Amino acid sequence: MASPADSQQTANRNTRQRRRMLAWVAPLAAAALAVGGGVLASNNASAEPPLPKKTAQQLLTAVAGAKVPGLSGTVTETANLGLPSLPTGSQGGPMSSSDFSDLVSGTHTLKVWTSGQDKSRVALLGTYGESDLIRNGKQAWLWSSKDKQAIHTRYVGSAPDSMQPGDLSQAQTPQQLAEQALKAIDPTTTVSVSRNVTVAGRPAYELVLAPKDDRSLVGQVMIAVDAKTSTPLQVAVTADGQTKPALSAGFTKIDFAVPDASTFSFSPPKGTKVTQHTVTAPSKRDRADARKHAKDAASKTTVVGKGWTSVVIAKADQTALGKSGKSGGNAQLQALPRVSGSWGSGRLLSGALFSAVITDDGRIAVGAVRPQLLYDALQK
Amino acid sequence: MSAAEAGTAEAGTAEAGTVGRAPNPVVSWVRLFASECRLVLTRRRNIAGLAVLSAVPILIAVAVKIWGVGGGGPSFVDSITANGLFVALAALAVELPLFLPLAVSWIAGDSIAGEANLGTLRYLLAVPVGRTRLLTVKYASLVFFSLCATLLVAVVGGLIGSILFGTGSMFLLSGNTISFGATVLRLLLVCCYLAAGFAALGAIGLFVSTLTEQPIGATVATVLINVGMFVLDTISQLDWLHPYLLTHWWMSFGDLLRSPIYTGDLNRGLLTALAYAIVFWLAAWARFRAKDVTS
Numbered sequence: 066m067a068s069p070a071d072s073q074q075t076a077n078r079n080t081r082q083r084r085r086m087l088a089w090v091a092p093l094a095a096a097a098l099a100v101g102g103g104v105l106a107s108n109n110a111s112a113e114p115p116l117p118k119k120t121a122q123q124l125l126t127a128v129a130g131a132k133v134p135g136l137s138g139t140v141t142e143t144a145n146l147g148l149p150s151l152p153t154g155s156q157g158g159p160m161s162s163s164d165f166s167d168l169v170s171g172t173h174t175l176k177v178w179t180s181g182q183d184k185s186r187v188a189l190l191g192t193y194g195e196s197d198l199i200r201n202g203k204q205a206w207l208w209s210s211k212d213k214q215a216i217h218t219r220y221v222g223s224a225p226d227s228m229q230p231g232d233l234s235q236a237q238t239p240q241q242l243a244e245q246a247l248k249a250i251d252p253t254t255t256v257s258v259s260r261n262v263t264v265a266g267r268p269a270y271e272l273v274l275a276p277k278d279d280r281s282l283v284g285q286v287m288i289a290v291d292a293k294t295s296t297p298l299q300v301a302v303t304a305d306g307q308t309k310p311a312l313s314a315g316f317t318k319i320d321f322a323v324p325d326a327s328t329f330s331f332s333p334p335k336g337t338k339v340t341q342h343t344v345t346a347p348s349k350r351d352r353a354d355a356r357k358h359a360k361d362a363a364s365k366t367t368v369v370g371k372g373w374t375s376v377v378i379a380k381a382d383q384t385a386l387g388k389s390g391k392s393g394g395n396a397q398l399q400a401l402p403r404v405s406g407s408w409g410s411g412r413l414l415s416g417a418l419f420s421a422v423i424t425d426d427g428r429i430a431v432g433a434v435r436p437q438l439l440y441d442a443l444q445k
Numbered sequence: 446m447s448a449a450e451a452g453t454a455e456a457g458t459a460e461a462g463t464v465g466r467a468p469n470p471v472v473s474w475v476r477l478f479a480s481e482c483r484l485v486l487t488r489r490r491n492i493a494g495l496a497v498l499s500a501v502p503i504l505i506a507v508a509v510k511i512w513g514v515g516g517g518g519p520s521f522v523d524s525i526t527a528n529g530l531f532v533a534l535a536a537l538a539v540e541l542p543l544f545l546p547l548a549v550s551w552i553a554g555d556s557i558a559g560e561a562n563l564g565t566l567r568y569l570l571a572v573p574v575g576r577t578r579l580l581t582v583k584y585a586s587l588v589f590f591s592l593c594a595t596l597l598v599a600v601v602g603g604l605i606g607s608i609l610f611g612t613g614s615m616f617l618l619s620g621n622t623i624s625f626g627a628t629v630l631r632l633l634l635v636c637c638y639l640a641a642g643f644a645a646l647g648a649i650g651l652f653v654s655t656l657t658e659q660p661i662g663a664t665v666a667t668v669l670i671n672v673g674m675f676v677l678d679t680i681s682q683l684d685w686l687h688p689y690l691l692t693h694w695w696m697s698f699g700d701l702l703r704s705p706i707y708t709g710d711l712n713r714g715l716l717t718a719l720a721y722a723i724v725f726w727l728a729a730w731a732r733f734r735a736k737d738v739t740s
Contacts, residue, residue: 084735085731085734085735088730088731088734088735089728089731091727091730091731092724092725092727092728092730092731095720095723095724095727096724099720099723099724100689102720103688103689107688139707139709160696172684174707174709174710176707188619188703190700190703190707192520192696192699193520193521193538193618193696193699194520194618194699195618195619195620195703197619197620208619208620210618210619210620213523213524215620317709318709328705331620332622333620334527334614334616334620334621334622335527335613335614335616335622336527337620
């Protein structure tokens with residue numbers, strides 16, 4: 066039989082214990098809030114934003130006619146090409162490299178600024194390092210903080226017009242441009258407008274290009290187009306049969322205010338090794354020469370197949386092969402698996418989006434196809 | 446020990462004052478905090494630890510002075526010859542994974558478990574120092590120590606670097622050249638950012654310290670948590686976990702050395718540190734307020 070004093074004591078102990086347990090609610094709630102907030106922040110693009118319907122052609126017309134005076138933003142680029150890991154000398158672990166050549170694998174953060182037609186800057190942010198590519202009118206700088214090197218290129222004469230793809234430049238209006246583009250890709254590609262998405266906090270249309278030929282390694286290409294400004298905000302290439310994109314680049318933050326002019330000026334710090342380059346704009350005769358050179362090169366190059374499954378076969382001179390890939394290019398080549406068949410023998414580089422064969426007799430076959438199609442093409 | 450003394454002294458004043466009038470809680474908190482800070486910086490073993498921390502920048506600077514850069518080595522080292530202030534950055538980058546966290550873990554592990562181990566915790570709580578107040582003072586002194594330790598490394602590095610290599614033009618990772626004053630300001634920002642991260646680790650240490658009466662055990666456990674987070678951060682299969690790791694954001698201090706400063710990762714780093722600090726301080730509180738203090 067418990068006396069009243071005893072039961073009083075038990076009750077007290079129980080309250081005390083309950084209070085002790087209750088105190089733990091505070092840290093647990095805070096932890097749940099923190100994790101929940103983090104998850105919410107990373108999945109911001111769940112709801113489909115309502116936008117007026119647009120056809121693929123309307124969307125392409127809008128993109129071709131888009132005029133943005135300037136922008137600045139942060140881009141996240143992820144490459145998961147499924148390439149064999151080559152000894153690139155980049156640091157592993159949480160350190161991210163600031164070499165532009167390392168963009169072919171892993172996730173990287175870039176900052177992008179543009180102003181008008183001829184000013185742009187791209188900065189690759191690595192851990193404790195940065196590489197910048199700055200273009201300002203007729204000047205271009207490539208800066209690497211790791212090597213403390215800068216490459217300065219000056220364009221003499223008219224500015225390079227490499228931005229204009231030859232065939233499309235004859236079209237006059239964005240409407241015509243879009244029509245031509247659609248006509249060019251229509252026989253091989255299904256073009257559609259998918260569900261609306263949110264990229265960098267902005268509602269966007271999603272244009273999907275899918276190869277009709279299912280022998281292609283490319284599953285589909287998705288391009289998110291900003292609803293307001295028609296600027297492409299994100300590009301993702303998914304390999305056939307995969308759900309995660311093998312290659313994607315998109316804005317995580319974007320601001321359409323024109324950046325300050327000082328963003329595009331660069332003067333190398335003291336003690337920097339500066340390499341000077343001068344590029345003279347080709348005159349009319351030079352252009353004709355260049356076209357002839359291109360034709361010569363084209364005669365060495367054959368294209369087998371068409372559209373998404375075309376295979377490009379090029380003759381490479383052995384010396385160029387030996388020099389490729391900086392130092393140890395040959396060692397990297399030797400690291401690739403050997404393949405052989407009735408077409409000959411060589412080494413195979415096989416990725417999620419493309420395959421390449423370098424034959425022993427100095428031919429290179431590349432295509433967004435499985436290796437078997439390359440072998441078939443080499444046999445022809 | 447002196448914390449207890451300060452507490453007793455304070456209790457004495459309270460007793461001497463008019464009965465019923467409690468001492469100003471802010472004043473007494475500040476007094477306890479000041480005594481705790483003094484203790485943290487003047488204990489002989491802590492001074493020895495700080496000496497080790499400041500030896501690293503000296504070692505780096507002297508090594509570069511004698512043997513030159515020679516390519517490779519830790520980050521920022523190859524820029525030292527251009528500007529001595531880079532010694533501070535190189536030293537911070539070198540000490541960030543282990544040395545500085547170890548120092549903070551040491552103080553944090555000692556905070557509650559140390560008092561319990563020496564038998565002073567009982568006295569500290571016997572005088573009118575509430576448990577919640579004691580935890581806020583202990584944590585505030587941890588934040589203070591994190592900042593002091595980080596600043597010490599930077600200041601020693603900056604001084605030895607300036608003496609051996611002078612302060613030439615300082616350039617940022619983006620290639621911009623900035624003035625001496627702007628460089629010092631950026632260094633200060635780097636120290637504050639890193640100290641916030643270490644202070645969050647200090648909250649973990651404070652929590653662990655309430656679980657045991659063995660200060661060494663608490664320190665070792667906190668260091669293991671720190672190293673464990675660094676290990677998890679290197680496993681690429683766990684990339685979904687990385688943003689939640691406290692240490693994942695520490696190396697983002699380099700973003701303060703860009704032009705313009707890239708705030709994306711810095712903001713997330715500070716938010717993560719804040720979340721860790723709040724969660725583990727509350728956990729320490731939940732544990733400590735219910736703890737039976739027997740020693």
